[in-house]
Amino acid sequence: MKITFDAVDAALYRLEVQQPHLSLEQLAARLDVSPAEVDRRRERMVDLKLLHRLEDDVWVARNPHTAADLLFAGQEQDLDRLRLHIAQRRDELASLTPDYLDARRLRAAPGQMEMLYGVETVRDAIAELARTSTQSVYSMAPGGGQSDAALQAALPLDQRLLDRGIRLRSLFLTTARGHAATHRYLRRLQQAGGAVRLATTLPTRMLIYDERAAVIPLQTEDTRRGAVLLHDSPVVDLLTDLFEVHWQQATLLQGPDETEEALSALERKVVQLMAAGLLDEVISRQVGLSVRTTRRIIGKMTQRLGANSRFQAGVLAVKNGWVDA
Known part of the structure; x- marks a missing residue:
C-alpha cells in the first residue's frame, strides 16, 4: 500500500523534529486540529517508525531513512533469503547447461x-x-x-x-x-x-x-x-x-524518408537525371559510366521504388524525397 502524507502530517512531523517538548495541547493549537487528531496522527507515525515515544510527554522524531530501515528490515531479510533460494535453484538448474x-x-x-x-x-x-x-x-x-x-x-x-x-x-x-x-x-x-x-x-x-x-x-x-x-x-x-x-x-513502403538505405551520391545523381527525362546515353556521359552500368543502376533504382516505368520511377523518386521536386 502506498504511504502518503497530507499537509497536517508534514507540519506535525516538522514540529516534532524542531520542538520535541511541545505538549499535546500546544501541538493541537499550532496545527488547528483537536488533541485526539494529533494522537491519531502520532500513532500512525509510530507505526511507520517516524516517531518514538521515550516518556509520556517526550517524543523523538526519526530520520525517514532510519524509519525505513526499521520498518522494512524484516521484509528485506525475507527478500534476501528468497534471493538466495532463487540463486541456489538457478545453479541447480544450470548444472544441466553443458x-x-x-x-x-x-x-x-x-x-x-x-x-x-x-x-x-x-x-x-x-x-x-x-x-x-x-x-x-x-x-x-x-x-x-x-x-x-x-x-x-x-x-x-x-x-x-x-x-x-x-x-x-x-x-x-x-x-x-x-x-x-x-x-x-x-x-x-x-x-x-x-x-x-x-x-x-x-x-x-x-x-x-x-x-x-x-x-x-x-x-x-x-x-x-x-x-x-x-x-x-x-x-x-x-x-x-x-x-x-x-x-x-x-x-x-511509400512515404518520405522511408527508403531502406541511403542512396549513394552516384545513385542520387542518376535518379535526378532520370527523373529529368534524360536518355540513358546522356546520363551515362554526365556521370562518367558506361551505358550498360548506367542502365543497371536505373533498373536497380526502379525496382527499389516499385515502379513499372521510368516515368513512374521519376514520380515516386520525387514523392519519396530521393530528388527535389
Whole structure:
C-alpha cells in the first residue's frame, strides 16, 4: 500500500523534529486540529517508525531513512533469503547447461533438420537463433495484418538485433498496409534501421538467420502446430534464393524518408537525371559510366521504388524525397 502524507502530517512531523517538548495541547493549537487528531496522527507515525515515544510527554522524531530501515528490515531479510533460494535453484538448474549445449551442438550439425512441436518450442528456438545470429535475419510474413500482441512483442526484439548491427529484411503482403497496427509497426521498424518491402503474394512464413538456418511452419494453414528448423543445407540455400526473388520483386513502403538505405551520391545523381527525362546515353556521359552500368543502376533504382516505368520511377523518386521536386 502506498504511504502518503497530507499537509497536517508534514507540519506535525516538522514540529516534532524542531520542538520535541511541545505538549499535546500546544501541538493541537499550532496545527488547528483537536488533541485526539494529533494522537491519531502520532500513532500512525509510530507505526511507520517516524516517531518514538521515550516518556509520556517526550517524543523523538526519526530520520525517514532510519524509519525505513526499521520498518522494512524484516521484509528485506525475507527478500534476501528468497534471493538466495532463487540463486541456489538457478545453479541447480544450470548444472544441466553443458548437456544442453552439447545436445544442441549435435542437433544443429550441418544438414540436420529439427522438428519443433508447439508454439513454445518454436519461440524458444527462434529466441536462441536471434541471440546467436551475427549477420542477418530475413523474415517473410504472409497473411496481411498481424496480431497486436505479436507486433508489440516484435519491435523491442527487432531493435535489439539492429543495435547489435544485424541486418534485418522483412517481407509483408501489401494488404498489411491497410492494417493500422501492422503498418505502424512496419514504419517504426524501417525508421529504426530495418528494411521493409511489400509483395502481392508470398509463398509461406519463414525466418532465415545468417543465411545458414531457416525456420518454416509445419503447416502453413496452422502455424501453431510447430515448425521445421533447418541448418546449413541446400534447402536453406534454396529458401534464401526464394526470399531474394520475392525481395527483388517487392515494393517499398511509400512515404518520405522511408527508403531502406541511403542512396549513394552516384545513385542520387542518376535518379535526378532520370527523373529529368534524360536518355540513358546522356546520363551515362554526365556521370562518367558506361551505358550498360548506367542502365543497371536505373533498373536497380526502379525496382527499389516499385515502379513499372521510368516515368513512374521519376514520380515516386520525387514523392519519396530521393530528388527535389
